[in-house]
Amino acid sequence: MSFTVPANLEGEIDELISHYPVKRAASLMVLHAIQEHFGWISQEAVEWTARKLDLQPINVYELVTFYPMLRQEPMGKYQIKVCRTLSCALGGAYELHQHFCGKLGLDAHKHGPQTTQDGKFTVEFIECLASCGTAPVMMCNDDFYEGVSHAKADEILGGCK
């Protein structure tokens, strides 16, 4: 698979790198820029980034695998992120997550984000969204939802076209 970075993205990345005293310090920003453009970070993208920053691929790969928000595979069109930190866990986050997975035919017990076969939905747990008082909370892409009941969850799914 060939991986090419369009000239304008590479320009943007070069500019980003110029903000840092050492190239390696720009690693995360470069990865964000790449994910912004491609939606995920492929192995080729990791190698490209390493070359760009004069690093070894393993150095970048460590970062990509450390942060769950850096995606190692293509994600669904709609990304459902259920908070599972303490308040939400007590408020029914696991049941909510289970509900989504049940509806979408996903295995709730698998580690990490789960994506439907048609690539439409990704469901995953995330940590505290700083809205603990209105648990359980979730996000669908960039939209934030509070006090999500199962009925509300179905409504949210229904709104995803």
Add this chain to the structure above:
Amino acid sequence: MSTAATTETKPAPAAIEKIMVKVDGREIEVPRLMADWSGKLTPTTMIQACELAKTDVPHYCYHPKLPIAGNCRMCLVEFGTPALGPDRKPILNPDGTTKIAKSPRPAIACATPVSPGMEIYTNTPGVKQMREGVLEFLLINHPLDCPICDQAGECKLQEYSVDYGQSASRFVEAKVHKPKVVDLGPRIMLDDERCILCTRCIRFTKDIVGDDALGIVNRGSFNTLTAFPGKAFDNNYTLNTVDICPVGALTSKDFRFQMRVWFLKETRSVCTSCATGCNILIGSREEKIYRYTPRENDAVNGPWMCDYGRLNYKWIGRADRLKDVLVRNVGQASSLSHSQEKSETGRMPVLHSKVTWTAALSEIADKLKNAPAGSVAIVASARQTNEELWLISKLKAKLGAISDSISRTGAGDKLLVSTDKNPNTNGAQLTGVAANSMGTNLPKIADGIRTGKIRTLIVFGEDVTRHGIGVDLLGKLETLIVSDILPNATTELAHYLLPGCAHAEKRGTFTNTKGRVQKFMKAVEPPGDARPEWEFLHDLVYNVTGQDGFLTIEGLFNEMAQDVPAFNGLTWANLGDTGVTVKT
């Protein structure tokens, strides 16, 4: 004349201030600064002080020759420092001793510098509890598969578990499963479930070898050691990671499942694959060699060795090793031979017949004694030992022979590997067997044979047909005396073939590229009638020159040391285990 031999490898460093600390109540003076992994002087750490006090502090991630990581927490100790009053002066106890303020928190001994008056406690109930805690934590996801693990018997996890572990696990949850039997590189197999994430292997390959190939991916209990997917962990030093991995995560493909380590006999020896002469331990059992591992010698190889040298041992056990003393049946060779004897199948003539050492050596001695001066030439390998080369030099002197060795070069590197692939080039030079510029006498020897001036050739450990003295020239010789370990075109044509020993089968010394004279011991018995070259050379020299020498390697070495200027002052005993550097 030579300068005195010395054991110093570097000029003595400037005096370093000493400070007093206490380890478990015992006062000890330690230098304020000590060499770190790279040899740079840095403040002495608690673990170094404890080592000087001969107090063992259990540790996983700390390795004296690697940068400090401080991640395993196994080395936690308690400590205190002199309590200071408002005047910044130490407060005294009523009895006049210094009052110690005990730190409320422990510290990792591997990364905490000592200070004057510091007290380190390594055996308190608190320290014991911390060690137990760390171990229990490390074992949470460990597969506990010691019965099938190659590291068993030399595993730090196993050892410390005996000291600080619980007999039963309190962990009832499901263990995290990680990749097993991971093919990390051509020589390394990884079991991620056994890895305790100490990062020793990562630091070794990055900071020592300069190949930043390994890393830890994922987070928390999913942390996994790996190379970048699709990229093999393949440099010439990868097997050192197997040695330094404190557990059985990294195993050598060559050694895994071959032998339990507690059955291995370990013999101090030296690698012969290049002129660096890395110090090694030969692991053998019942006359079979199973592995080489590096033996620490800071004047030569530190704790490391290269993969090539480590794996270059299989030839020693080859089935086609020369095992018999043979004389050639055809030509004008030997009274001991049976001319044109038929083989058992009755077709091919048998080229050689088997004789005893005594018969062969006395006949060779007679021939050499009667050889006109200048009619003998010697080619002796720079893979022979100092003692052997010295005995050969005595023959050379007596016979007025021309002699040389064969140089062997290849790629070297910055870490250990030398471009000189002979283990004893310096020995061949110092004993005068090799020409000043090694190999320049070979064409002269070839010419001598061609013109008929040289009628006897003695060859030790080389196939001269590959170095300008071809089969046609060898055919012109009256007498060809060859000693070797494995068969080759030269041994085929020998009138007298004397089976010799690999270094692992005898004792002796080599002089490495930096002039370090290093001894090696015998690990296994040679096959068949093969004998250490120095033994039969000794007999031969006695028969030819009438000079008696010593029948032990110690005596022989000491006699050589008196005779060869560069070795003056050396004795077998004072070489110790790590050798002595001489001026070359």
